[in-house]
Amino acid sequence: MSEATKRCPYCHEEILEAARKCKHCGEWLEDPPETTSTGTGTGSLSSNPETLVRDAMSPEYNIEKELGRGGMAIVYKAVQESLGREVALKVLPQGMTHDRKMLERFHREAQSAAQLNHPHIVTIFDEGELNGVHYMAMEYLEGRDLHEIVQEKGPVSPEQAVSLIAPMAEALGYAHNQGTVHRDVKSSNVMVTDVGRPVLMDFGIAYAGSDARLTQTGTVLGTPEYMSPEQARGNDVDARGDLYSLGVVLYESITGKLPHTGGHPMSVVYKVLHESYTPPRQIDDSIPAWLEQVIAKLLKKDPNDRYQTGQEAAEALHSEDPGEEVEVPSPSSGDGTADAEEQVSMDAGGGQGEPAQTQVYRPEEGEAEPSPAAMSETATATEEEQEAMTPSPSTEDGASEGPQRQRLHIVRSLEGNADWVNAVSFSPDGQYALSGAPNNTIKLWEVVTGREIQTFEGLTEQPISVALSPDGDRLVSETSDGIVRLWDVDSGDTVRTFEENSEAVLGATFSPDGQHVLSGGGASGTLHLWDVDTGDLVRRFDENNEAIFSVTFSPNGEYVLSGSGQSGTLKLWDVETGSVVRTFDEGDWDSTYVFSVAFSPNGEYALSGSDDMTARLWDVDSGKLLRTFEGHSGLVIAVAFSPDGQYVLSGSSDMTVQLWKVEDGNLGYVFEGDAEGVNAIAFSPDGRYVLSGSKDDDVKLWTP
Missing domain, CATH: 2.130.10.10 (YVTN repeat-like/Quinoprotein amine dehydrogenase)
Structure with missing residues (x-):
C-alpha cells in the first residue's frame, strides 16, 4: 500500500503526508529544526524568510502581502516606491539562491519576457538582485488562473474556451516570432483577469534564440502532464512544443480532465510518449466535432503533424475550422477513462489518490498465461514508439538487435x-x-x-x-x-x-x-x-x-x-x-x-x-x-x-x-x-x- 500524500501549501506539488519540508520548493511546512552536523558545520537556519525579503526590498519596494508560491518562486503584491505603482514581485526563495543554474533560469525568465510586448503576455517592469534577494517586478493582475477556475467550476463552454485559448495561441505566435519559446505552457500559467482578459504568465524555463545554450538537449523541464513528446524525451523544443502544451490546456478547459495522467511523473511521461487519450466528445458529446479535431491536431505526437505556428492555431479556433480532416483517436484507445485492465490496476491500488498497484499477467479463466518474454522478443516498436525512441541497429530481417534507448x-x-x-x-x-x-x-x-x-x-x-x-x-x-x-x-x-x-x-x-x-x-x-x-x-x-x-x-x-x-x-x-x-x-x-x-x-x-x-x-x-x-x-x-x-x-x-x-x-x-x-x-x-x-x-x- 502506498503512503499517504498531501499538497505543499506553497508550490502545490504532491509530497508525502509525513513531510516537514517540501522537497520541490524547499519551504518548511512547520518550524524548521536547528541543523546539526558531525564534522560539516552547517550551522543554524536564518530568520523568517518573509521578514528577510521585506527588509531587503524596502528601499525600492514596499511588500504588502504574499500572493502565492510555486516550485521556483514566491510572489508578493508590492508597491514600487519611486512610481507609486502596484506590482507583482516575484522572488527566488533564499534556499535556492546558491544554485547558479537556478539563478540563470530565474533571470532568463525576466530577460525573455521583458523583450515581449503583447496584450496577452504579462509585462515585466524590472529585474535584478537587491541585498541578496533575486527578484523581478511585473504587471499586477487581479484574477484567477485557468486551472483554479476549471477545478472549482468545472469545464468551461466551448465558446469560452475559444475566447481564452485563441488569444494564448496568438500570444505564443508573437513570442515565437521574437525567438522565444515558453516551454512551460499550462493552465496554471494562464491568468484570467477579473475583466476576462487571458494573460500568459511565467516564462520561467523559456529560452531566447540568441542564448539557447541555457536549454540543452537532454534536459527535461516543465510539467509532465503538459509536455510535448519531444520535450518529454529531453529534445530541443520549438514553437510546436508550446502548441502541443496549449492543446492540453484546451483539452483540460472543455473536459475538466487532462489527456494523460498517472501515479507519478514517469507514468505520465510514458503515456505522453506512447499512448493515446480519450477523445473530448467521449467525455462530453456536446463538444463540437471541429473543436475536437483542432485538439487532435495540436496533440499529434509528431510535431510536423501539428499546427506549425500559433497564428495557424488561433485562426483554426476563430474560424471554427481545423483546416483539414484530422483523425481523432478511437474511443477505445484513450487513457482518460480507464479500461477494464486499468480499472483492475486502480482498484488494487486502494482507491483514488493512490498509485495503482501493478497487475502482471493475470489471465481470465481459460486464457493461456503469456509466456515470459525477454526484451528482445517484445520490443518491436510501433510508428509512434519509433518517433519516441532512437532505434537500435536492425538486422536484415528487421528485428531489433538490442534495446531502444532514450537519454534521461x-x-x-x-x-x-x-x-x-x-x-x-x-x-x-x-x-x-x-x-x-x-x-x-x-x-x-x-x-x-x-x-x-x-x-x-x-x-x-x-x-x-x-x-x-x-x-x-x-x-x-x-x-x-x-x-x-x-x-x-x-x-x-x-x-x-x-x-x-x-x-x-x-x-x-x-x-x-x-x-x-x-x-x-x-x-x-x-x-x-x-x-x-x-x-x-x-x-x-x-x-x-x-x-x-x-x-x-x-x-x-x-x-x-x-x-x-x-x-x-x-x-x-x-x-x-x-x-x-x-x-x-x-x-x-x-x-x-x-x-x-x-x-x-x-x-x-x-x-x-x-x-x-x-x-x-x-x-x-x-x-x-x-x-x-x-x-x-x-x-x-x-x-x-x-x-x-x-x-x-x-x-x-x-x-x-x-x-x-x-x-x-x-x-x-x-x-x-x-x-x-x-x-x-x-x-x-x-x-x-x-x-x-x-x-x-x-x-x-x-x-x-
Whole structure:
C-alpha cells in the first residue's frame, strides 16, 4: 500500500503526508529544526524568510502581502516606491539562491519576457538582485488562473474556451516570432483577469534564440502532464512544443480532465510518449466535432503533424475550422477513462489518490498465461514508439538487435562521495538522500538543493548498505568489514552495534514497522533479526550456507527475500518462523550470483538482478518466473520497483540504468550518465526521482 500524500501549501506539488519540508520548493511546512552536523558545520537556519525579503526590498519596494508560491518562486503584491505603482514581485526563495543554474533560469525568465510586448503576455517592469534577494517586478493582475477556475467550476463552454485559448495561441505566435519559446505552457500559467482578459504568465524555463545554450538537449523541464513528446524525451523544443502544451490546456478547459495522467511523473511521461487519450466528445458529446479535431491536431505526437505556428492555431479556433480532416483517436484507445485492465490496476491500488498497484499477467479463466518474454522478443516498436525512441541497429530481417534507448535528465550530482558508491537510499518522505562518502563516512543530502545536511563518521570501512527507518529518525549501515551499526539521524551519533562479523551478508535493512533490523550474523550467511530498541537478537534464519548479497522485507513485513552467491539462489523466508518458504527456480536458472532483490509495492511480485546480465520478475505465491528483462551488457547489480509498481529499474556494470514497463517488458528509458558501473539505485517515495551510485565519485539524481 502506498503512503499517504498531501499538497505543499506553497508550490502545490504532491509530497508525502509525513513531510516537514517540501522537497520541490524547499519551504518548511512547520518550524524548521536547528541543523546539526558531525564534522560539516552547517550551522543554524536564518530568520523568517518573509521578514528577510521585506527588509531587503524596502528601499525600492514596499511588500504588502504574499500572493502565492510555486516550485521556483514566491510572489508578493508590492508597491514600487519611486512610481507609486502596484506590482507583482516575484522572488527566488533564499534556499535556492546558491544554485547558479537556478539563478540563470530565474533571470532568463525576466530577460525573455521583458523583450515581449503583447496584450496577452504579462509585462515585466524590472529585474535584478537587491541585498541578496533575486527578484523581478511585473504587471499586477487581479484574477484567477485557468486551472483554479476549471477545478472549482468545472469545464468551461466551448465558446469560452475559444475566447481564452485563441488569444494564448496568438500570444505564443508573437513570442515565437521574437525567438522565444515558453516551454512551460499550462493552465496554471494562464491568468484570467477579473475583466476576462487571458494573460500568459511565467516564462520561467523559456529560452531566447540568441542564448539557447541555457536549454540543452537532454534536459527535461516543465510539467509532465503538459509536455510535448519531444520535450518529454529531453529534445530541443520549438514553437510546436508550446502548441502541443496549449492543446492540453484546451483539452483540460472543455473536459475538466487532462489527456494523460498517472501515479507519478514517469507514468505520465510514458503515456505522453506512447499512448493515446480519450477523445473530448467521449467525455462530453456536446463538444463540437471541429473543436475536437483542432485538439487532435495540436496533440499529434509528431510535431510536423501539428499546427506549425500559433497564428495557424488561433485562426483554426476563430474560424471554427481545423483546416483539414484530422483523425481523432478511437474511443477505445484513450487513457482518460480507464479500461477494464486499468480499472483492475486502480482498484488494487486502494482507491483514488493512490498509485495503482501493478497487475502482471493475470489471465481470465481459460486464457493461456503469456509466456515470459525477454526484451528482445517484445520490443518491436510501433510508428509512434519509433518517433519516441532512437532505434537500435536492425538486422536484415528487421528485428531489433538490442534495446531502444532514450537519454534521461540529470537533475544534479551529489558530489564528494566515496570512490565506489555501493549504497544509496531516500528518506521516507523523499526530502533527503543517503550515500556512502569518502573517508569511511555516510552523507545525508537535501534533495531539493543538493546541500549536505549531515555526515555520519566513525565507520571503520566503506559503507556497503544504508537505510533509514520508516520514521526517518534512525539509520542502519553495514560496512565492508561486516559491522552493522544503528545511528541517530539528528545527532549523527552511533546508538549501538548489532553485529561485527557479518561479512557473508552484504546488506542491512529495517522492517516496515521500524521495530527490527535484518542483517547478517557471522561468516556463514545466516540472517539475524534484531530488536531496534534493545539491540537483542530476536530470530535466526539458518537455512542458508552461502553468502547473501541482498535482502529486503515484503511490504507487510511477513516475508524476507534474499539473493545468494555461488548457487545464484533466490529465497523467500517467513519472518515469524525464520524458515524458508520457497526457493525460486525456473529450471534454466544459470546465474551464479543474485546481486539485488526487491518486492513490488503490493508484495505480489519479486524482482532479482543477476550476473547473467538480466533482471527477473517472479510471482511470489507460486515462485514462477513471469518475465525476464534483457538488455544489459554487464552484471545487473541493482534493481528497484517504482512506488506504483508499474516500472522496474535495473542498474548494471555496463554503466547504464534501464527502466522497464512491468506489464509488457518494454524498455522505456536508458540512463547513461554514470561513468563507471552502477552499484546502487533507489526510487524516491513519490517516483519523481532516482538515485544511482557508481565508481565515479558522486551520486546522480535524475528524472525523465
